[in-house]
Amino acid sequence: MEMVNVKIDNVSLQVPSGSTVLEAAKLANIQIPTLCYMRGLNEIGACRICLTEVKGNRTLVAACVFPVFEGMEARTNTPALRKSRKQTLELIVSDHNKKCLSCSRSGDCELQRLCMEYGVDEDIFEGNVNETLPDDSSPSFVRDNSKCILCRRCVSSCANVQAISVISPVMRGFDTEIKCAFGDNVANSPCVNCGQCIIVCPTGALMEKDDTAKVWDAISDPSKKVFAYAAPSIHVTLGEAFGMPTGSRVSGKIAASMRRLGFDGVFDMNLTADLTIMEEANELLERIKNNGKLPLITSCSPGWVKYCEHYFPEFVDNLSSCKSPQQMFGAVLKTYYAQKHGIDPKDIFVVSVVPCTAKKFEARRDNQSAAGVQDVDVAIVTRELARMIKTAGIDFAGLADEAFDNPFESGSGAGQIFGATGGVMEAALRTASSWLDKSFNVIDFTEVRGPEAIRYATYNVGGIEVKVAVASGLANAKALLEKVRDGEVECHFIEIMACPGGCINGGGQPFLPDSVRNNVDIVSLRSKAIYGADKDLPVRKSHEHPDIKMLYEEFFGSPGSHKAHEILHTKYVKRGL
Amino acid sequence: MADSTIAFKGTKEQEAKLMEAIELHRSQPGPLMPVLQAAQDIYGYMPREVLEIISRQMQMSLSDIYGIVTFYSQFHLEPKGKHKIHICLGTACYVKGAGKILERFEKELGIKDGECTPDGNFSIDALRCVGACGLAPVMSVNDDVYGKVTEDQVPEILAKYKA
Numbered sequence: 001m002e003m004v005n006v007k008i009d010n011v012s013l014q015v016p017s018g019s020t021v022l023e024a025a026k027l028a029n030i031q032i033p034t035l036c037y038m039r040g041l042n043e044i045g046a047c048r049i050c051l052t053e054v055k056g057n058r059t060l061v062a063a064c065v066f067p068v069f070e071g072m073e074a075r076t077n078t079p080a081l082r083k084s085r086k087q088t089l090e091l092i093v094s095d096h097n098k099k100c101l102s103c104s105r106s107g108d109c110e111l112q113r114l115c116m117e118y119g120v121d122e123d124i125f126e127g128n129v130n131e132t133l134p135d136d137s138s139p140s141f142v143r144d145n146s147k148c149i150l151c152r153r154c155v156s157s158c159a160n161v162q163a164i165s166v167i168s169p170v171m172r173g174f175d176t177e178i179k180c181a182f183g184d185n186v187a188n189s190p191c192v193n194c195g196q197c198i199i200v201c202p203t204g205a206l207m208e209k210d211d212t213a214k215v216w217d218a219i220s221d222p223s224k225k226v227f228a229y230a231a232p233s234i235h236v237t238l239g240e241a242f243g244m245p246t247g248s249r250v251s252g253k254i255a256a257s258m259r260r261l262g263f264d265g266v267f268d269m270n271l272t273a274d275l276t277i278m279e280e281a282n283e284l285l286e287r288i289k290n291n292g293k294l295p296l297i298t299s300c301s302p303g304w305v306k307y308c309e310h311y312f313p314e315f316v317d318n319l320s321s322c323k324s325p326q327q328m329f330g331a332v333l334k335t336y337y338a339q340k341h342g343i344d345p346k347d348i349f350v351v352s353v354v355p356c357t358a359k360k361f362e363a364r365r366d367n368q369s370a371a372g373v374q375d376v377d378v379a380i381v382t383r384e385l386a387r388m389i390k391t392a393g394i395d396f397a398g399l400a401d402e403a404f405d406n407p408f409e410s411g412s413g414a415g416q417i418f419g420a421t422g423g424v425m426e427a428a429l430r431t432a433s434s435w436l437d438k439s440f441n442v443i444d445f446t447e448v449r450g451p452e453a454i455r456y457a458t459y460n461v462g463g464i465e466v467k468v469a470v471a472s473g474l475a476n477a478k479a480l481l482e483k484v485r486d487g488e489v490e491c492h493f494i495e496i497m498a499c500p501g502g503c504i505n506g507g508g509q510p511f512l513p514d515s516v517r518n519n520v521d522i523v524s525l526r527s528k529a530i531y532g533a534d535k536d537l538p539v540r541k542s543h544e545h546p547d548i549k550m551l552y553e554e555f556f557g558s559p560g561s562h563k564a565h566e567i568l569h570t571k572y573v574k575r576g577l
Numbered sequence: 578m579a580d581s582t583i584a585f586k587g588t589k590e591q592e593a594k595l596m597e598a599i600e601l602h603r604s605q606p607g608p609l610m611p612v613l614q615a616a617q618d619i620y621g622y623m624p625r626e627v628l629e630i631i632s633r634q635m636q637m638s639l640s641d642i643y644g645i646v647t648f649y650s651q652f653h654l655e656p657k658g659k660h661k662i663h664i665c666l667g668t669a670c671y672v673k674g675a676g677k678i679l680e681r682f683e684k685e686l687g688i689k690d691g692e693c694t695p696d697g698n699f700s701i702d703a704l705r706c707v708g709a710c711g712l713a714p715v716m717s718v719n720d721d722v723y724g725k726v727t728e729d730q731v732p733e734i735l736a737k738y739k740a
Contacts, residue, residue: 159641168644181643182625189640577633 004070009077019065019072031515032076033085033114036151038200039518041160047151048088049114052076060084086118094125095174096203097146103204104387106228108268108511110202111149132177137187139364140357141198141208141507145177148205152179154197155512161500163475164307166191190310190577192474194303194498195357195381195507199553208357208508211349211378212388217376219262219348220323225343228351229329229408230254231505233419234382236529237355240510241386242396247525248531251327252401254457257389258353259402268361269352271412273427274542275551276300279322279568280424281432281542282559284493288464293317295469295484297489298424301325302362302508303498305572307474312481313574318494321569323375325418326352326359327368330375331567335554338371345371352379355419355506357500369569381508399487412532412545413443420500420530422448422455423470425495429468430541431460436462449526456489460504473500504530583656584629585626599634608644609635613652614731622653658693660701660709660738662715674728675714679703681731699738704708 036047045062052063057071132145180189198206203371239248258266281356286415334345363376417423426445448456453476471480483489502522599616622626687695693700712724
């Protein structure tokens with residue numbers, strides 16, 4: 001790598017040619033403040049917080065985009081820079097809704113943190129304030145433009161990561177707002193509710209729709225049996241909301257904390273990930289053997305499902321008819337569990353804890369009511385559960401590990417890896433291959449794991465050749481589907497997750513400060529934790545899990561049975577644009 | 578900033594012309610601006626229906642196109658009236674009371690600056706300096722220029738075009 005000599009704040013060092021001043025400063029252990037910048041996503045030099053003095057340059061430069069050169073001398077912390085940054089912040093907050101006390105980003109807001117660091121006078125520039133109304137039309141999230149600083153991170157995420165661009169900067173100058181075409185409500189747009197805009201928002205302008213009040217109400221309602229379960233990825237992410245390192249495995253603390261919140265039963269959703277595999281692996285083999293519609297495409301990710309319905313309606317019949325693990329769990333609790341324990345399904349209140357804002361939309365879909373009532377009453381995201389735990393005063397990090405309630409106290413390793421891209425594929429392959437050839441003894445299908453954007457693999461099992469592909473992030477999904485549509489790629493089975501890296505990077509996961517997100521590969525740390533948990537679980541194939549065997553022996557009969565179809569399968573719609 | 582209150586009355590001929598413009602520019606670098614300009618020439622404004630055609634044909638998101646249309650003042654989301662009222666709000670006209678004249682027109686016609694009456698007869702647009710400060714406050718209806726206008730003259734000016 002070609003290196004250049006630079007001097008930053010009197011420290012001489014060599015940095016790779018082509019680096020920005022921001023990157024070079026990092027190598028000198030100096031963190032230049034940023035606000036609109038997000039590594040790899042939004043590098044546009046728009047907010048002017050990262051202004052830096054470069055010797056010989058007429059004006060201050062934006063460190064996030066200005067490239068270093070041989071002999072460059074830069075200063076990152078001078079009186080002029082501190083004054084400039086402070087003034088920029090004061091101008092931003094002059095048109096900002098400063099109701100920080102009731103803002104759910106208070107405490108982890110990037111704007112608030114910078115304002116504190118620079119001692120901003122929030123009232124120095126009094127003047128016009130944009131009058132905007134929050135858009136709470138989506139069941140998944142709320143956009144409140146009174147808190148928007150126009151950094152465009154959400155716009156970039158929607159356009160470049162997810163390739164849907166349902167939001168854009170509209171109007172110009174002081175009137176600029178980020179919104180949908182014609183100011184439409186986002187619920188009337190082809191938004192997929194993935195929440196990738198939320199996790200990159202530096203302020204409280206984008207937040208999940210808070211459903212915690214409904215959960216508290218249900219818990220204190222004596223006529224309700226309130227059951228809750230935690231999704232696979234939560235097992236390795238919830239700790240972050242309590243200051244634990246990224247990639248901490250906290251399954252035991254989740255069980256303990258959820259029990260203390262007062263739920264009547266707390267379960268592990270890994271188990272219904274296994275149940276999904278039973279139905280989906282069966283569906284795959286059925287379609288292959290009976291010349292059914294191929295490729296079969298997974299349907300666990302509700303952001304992806306809605307994307308398919310809007311943007312690739314020709315592939316809707318390829319979607320697996322299996323409900324997602326979230327929905328299957330609700331369905332099992334309100335049918336099998338209700339019957340076994342003599343509870344009226346109407347008295348059961350099901351709360352899923354998921355990493356995903358799109359799950360809130362999924363919970364309200366049609367054809368998701370096995371017992372005549374919605375399978376899932378409320379879906380809350382990781383951040384909402386963290387808020388409930390904090391409200392209840394539970395010392396999460398200090399909790400001793402506890403088990404979830406029996407039955408459904410655990411799933412297999414295959415269920416655990418649902419939380420990462422390639423996980424559903426690998427889980428399905430573990431079971432399908434065992435069914436086809438009992439002597440086929442592979443557990444780790446590493447070819448389908450990350451981090452490449454699109455991954456292909458071919459397996460020969462029991463005389464059947466199975467070609468598979470995996471993509472996460474909808475821009476990657478789009479690239480893959482176009483190849484399949486145009487006949488460039490032939491596949492039997494495709495896994496798609498809407499969020500890049502899978503559920504571990506879902507739109508409902510804990511916020512991490514820019515200082516972490518811009519320097520650490522959080523997806524790979526969380527992913528490592530997921531696969532570590534998989535390795536440590538006693539059962540690693542879905543069909544070998546004792547609770548799965550019990551469910552089929554006592555209730556469903558066999559995968560794909562009539563009863564399984566009634567309770568565990570669903571239908572999708574062709575929405576178009 | 579929502580849909581126009583005027584119903585879309587696009588014709589097959591207009592749509593054919595638009596498709597022609599799209600085909601002409603499609604393979605060029607930066608094809609959107611010339612297509613949008615052609616669309617406005619063809620329809621006189623940028624209704625949702627037209628932006629939706631462009632979005633489908635050019636495989637660009639509707640919100641991206643809408644963002645561009647609202648960024649440039651050359652594009653109008655509202656149709657223009659049969660009689661186009663232009664009121665100068667340049668500095669000289671403004672200090673001579675042009676703001677009051679604009680308000681009176683808005684009141685008389687029941688529409689805001691930039692809008693068109695539901696019968697399609699009148700539209701109002703405020704302009705910056707038209708270079709006739711000696712006539713301040715100055716305004717025009719179509720090609721007729723009116724100088725040193727007072728608020729009270731507004732109804733009689735309108736009456737000329739209402740017939």
